[in-house]
Amino acid sequence: MEVSYKKLWKILIDKDMKKKDLQAAAGMSWASVTKLSKGETVSMEVLMKVCKALDCNIGDIMDFIPTDGDSKA
Template identity: 60%
Template sequence: MRVSYKKLWKLLIDRDMKKRDLQTIAGISSSSIAKLSKNEYVSMDVLVKVCVALKADISDVIELVPDEKEESEDK
């Protein structure tokens, strides 16, 4: 399984926000934004700050998706 932050980016679009806005209101670093942009793992602390800043639930910003390898093994 891998993480995807597509829900987070959709939420920002819906709220007419930019990644820089999220960085500012959540108090997270530019490197955390970069990791989120690349669907890389970030600490739970970062995710909590994002959720608090956006008044959103964790399931509103992150989802787990199967790897391509896992999908082909299931078939």
């Protein structure tokens, strides 16, 4: 399963924010912003900081994308 943060980038555009603005508002490291930019997984703590900074829920900033190897349990 992969993660997509396209919703997060759309929110930033809508709020006229840059990635560095998000980093400052959420109080997170640049490494975490880089991971988000690359679509990599980040800790729940980072996701909670982003949601708090943007006043949104986790489903508002990310989606799970099934891959071919994923089984339906």
